[in-house]
Amino acid sequence: MPRTALASVRRVTDAPDRCPYGKGERVFRNKVLPARASSPAFVGAERVGDIVRLAAVHKTYGRGDNRVQALDGVDVDFEAGTFTAIMGPSGSGKSTLLQCAAGLDRVDAGQVLLDGAPLHDLSERALTELRREHMGFIFQSFNLIPALTARQNVELPLRLAGREIDSEAIDRGLAEVGLAERGGHRPAELSGGQQQRVAIARALVTRPKVIFGDEPTGALDSRTAREVLALLRGVVEEHGQTVIMVTHDPVAASYSQRVVFLADGRVIGELFEPTAETVALRMASLEPGGSEANPC
Numbered sequence: 001m002p003r004t005a006l007a008s009v010r011r012v013t014d015a016p017d018r019c020p021y022g023k024g025e026r027v028f029r030n031k032v033l034p035a036r037a038s039s040p041a042f043v044g045a046e047r048v049g050d051i052v053r054l055a056a057v058h059k060t061y062g063r064g065d066n067r068v069q070a071l072d073g074v075d076v077d078f079e080a081g082t083f084t085a086i087m088g089p090s091g092s093g094k095s096t097l098l099q100c101a102a103g104l105d106r107v108d109a110g111q112v113l114l115d116g117a118p119l120h121d122l123s124e125r126a127l128t129e130l131r132r133e134h135m136g137f138i139f140q141s142f143n144l145i146p147a148l149t150a151r152q153n154v155e156l157p158l159r160l161a162g163r164e165i166d167s168e169a170i171d172r173g174l175a176e177v178g179l180a181e182r183g184g185h186r187p188a189e190l191s192g193g194q195q196q197r198v199a200i201a202r203a204l205v206t207r208p209k210v211i212f213g214d215e216p217t218g219a220l221d222s223r224t225a226r227e228v229l230a231l232l233r234g235v236v237e238e239h240g241q242t243v244i245m246v247t248h249d250p251v252a253a254s255y256s257q258r259v260v261f262l263a264d265g266r267v268i269g270e271l272f273e274p275t276a277e278t279v280a281l282r283m284a285s286l287e288p289g290g291s292e293a294n295p296c
């Protein structure tokens with residue numbers, strides 16, 4: 001049997017609630033560590049291995065009485081070839097962080113680097129090209145084009161980038177997400193899980209350096225969600241790509257290697273080799289009335 005990401009789906013769904021992952025030296029089983037020290041000084045003094053870096057990032061929305069400080073001095077970096085979950089209470093800035101890291105939203109102050117490229121300094125046109133070449137996106141609502149077949153949806157990023165369509169590569173991409181037989185179906189003819197698999201194949205087709213996911217399993221039942229998460233994990237394990245995923249779900253986060261916790265627009269900690277239990281405990285401490293939300 002070919003070694004596909006789907007093979008790892010079966011492995012993982014056999015053991016759904018616990019997902020040991022990664023044996024690197026930087027993994028500290030179930031230990032909550034303080035946020036990794038990083039500062040604006042790292043910009044220009046590249047640490048080898050980090051693919052996405054945010055330094056002293058501030059982002060506000062609105063003005064006057066409606067002003068909201070969505071990110072308030074975020075310093076965080078993401079190592080290449082790793083799977084990170086971003087968690088935190090509602091309104092803590094998770095989606096804003098993801099949008100800024102992907103150059104979909106401009107920061108007010110601070111720096112965002114993608115493999116050394118300063119997204120905060122690039123023109124819209126340069127950003128668009130960079131996104132097409134080096135980033136993939138997966139959203140809760142799939143965001144497929146309804147009028148196109150699964151196969152055409154997967155081909156779309158290549159067409160937009162003006163790249164050649166390699167028919168066999170598209171076949172492989174569909175097979176990798178378990179949809180070899182469904183390429184001719186339109187999104188409305190597919191289940192939610194199948195649609196999200198199409199979205200994953202589409203995100204992967206350009207072989208991007210980073211795949212950003214905003215609640216990619218938020219609209220799926222738990223079994224289908226686990227299959228999708230295992231696929232994302234396979235992307236990291238088998239292709240060495242980087243996945244950064246916002247989620248509310250401790251089980252989803254347990255498929256990652258590292259969880260970065262946000263509160264009030266700041267990174268307040270991280271957890272390596274998370275389990276659903278350790279993530280849930282940490283999240284409970286951040287909720288109103290929790291020990292970290294109200295240390296007094």
Ligand SMILES: Nc1ncnc2c1ncn2[C@@H]1O[C@H](COP(=O)(O)OP(=O)(O)OP(=O)(O)O)[C@@H](O)[C@H]1O
Binds near residue numbers: 062069088089091094
């Ligand atoms: N376009 C916008 N205009 C105004 N305020 C915004 C905008 N986007 C986000 N915000 C505000 O910024 C803060 C952070 O929002 P963000 O969506 O990043 O949080 P989140 O942690 O992803 O929340 P949730 O878990 O509820 O999705 C919130 O107070 C939100 O209301």
